Amino acid sequence: MNTIRTIIIDDEPLARDLIRVYLKDYSSFEIIEECTNGFEGLKAIQELRPDVVFLDIEMPKVTGLEMLELLDQPPIIVFTTAYQDYAIKAFELNALDYLLKPFSKDRFKKSVEKIHERIQSKSSDTAKIKEFIKEPPLPQGRLDRVVVKTVTSIKVIPVNEITYLETQDDYVMIYTHQGKFLKQQTMKYFESTLDPEFFIRIHRSFLINVREILRIEPYEKSSYQIILKGNITLPISRTGYRLLKEKLNF
Numbered sequence: 001m002n003t004i005r006t007i008i009i010d011d012e013p014l015a016r017d018l019i020r021v022y023l024k025d026y027s028s029f030e031i032i033e034e035c036t037n038g039f040e041g042l043k044a045i046q047e048l049r050p051d052v053v054f055l056d057i058e059m060p061k062v063t064g065l066e067m068l069e070l071l072d073q074p075p076i077i078v079f080t081t082a083y084q085d086y087a088i089k090a091f092e093l094n095a096l097d098y099l100l101k102p103f104s105k106d107r108f109k110k111s112v113e114k115i116h117e118r119i120q121s122k123s124s125d126t127a128k129i130k131e132f133i134k135e136p137p138l139p140q141g142r143l144d145r146v147v148v149k150t151v152t153s154i155k156v157i158p159v160n161e162i163t164y165l166e167t168q169d170d171y172v173m174i175y176t177h178q179g180k181f182l183k184q185q186t187m188k189y190f191e192s193t194l195d196p197e198f199f200i201r202i203h204r205s206f207l208i209n210v211r212e213i214l215r216i217e218p219y220e221k222s223s224y225q226i227i228l229k230g231n232i233t234l235p236i237s238r239t240g241y242r243l244l245k246e247k248l249n250f
Contacts, residue, residue, distance in 0.1 A: 038062025
């Protein structure tokens with residue numbers, strides 16, 4: 001078997017040390033990089049093209065899940081997490097392995113066996129991971145930021161800077177005062193995770209930040225449109241109009 005090129009991404013030195021020590025028992029693995037956050041991890045994966053990544057979920061700057069969303073061709077991913085309730089069932093349903101910290105050498109061995117089987121079968125996790133990204137596990141609490149990839153960088157958008165979101169097939173376009181950014185995720189996900197005090201689905205295609213509203217005005221027969229800051233005009237469905245009336249008390 002060829003060498004399995006491996007990257008470890010975890011902000012905890014002891015967690016990286018443990019994986020490194022366990023991997024010493026398996027001569028087929030070569031650790032080609034260790035990273036402490038999602039920014040470093042994304043760069044390393046894109047440049048080094050590893051076969052396997054041991055990926056922590058909860059990290060500062062960019063989480064493991066946020067980093068994974070930005071990859072076009074993800075390698076084999078083994079999640080590591082200290083949170084037992086954090087979407088373990090979702091990982092299992094999507095055939096993505098995970099290691100619950102602190103994990104034993106025996107549990108690690110099972111993960112290694114799965115990696116060998118996956119590589120020998122030459123099957124890919126890409127389709128499963130892409131499907132997982134579209135409908136990731138809901139975060140604990142409300143979403144407070146969105147991470148997107150531009151041509152030259154990674155951008156972290158605080159949700160209060162979002163003007164509105166628009167459905168575009170399997171993607172959502174996120175509009176801010178600094179520009180627009182395409183995200184491979186569903187509108188249903190954003191509707192479920194953004195604070196309903198500030199974000200309302202006014203139309204099947206649009207979710208708006210109510211803090212951006214300038215006015216609501218009639219449009220054609222028995223219909224309305226909304227004007228946002230920047231003179232952005234969007235249609236309002238009947239259901240959206242009812243939700244706005246309830247929220248804004250007019």
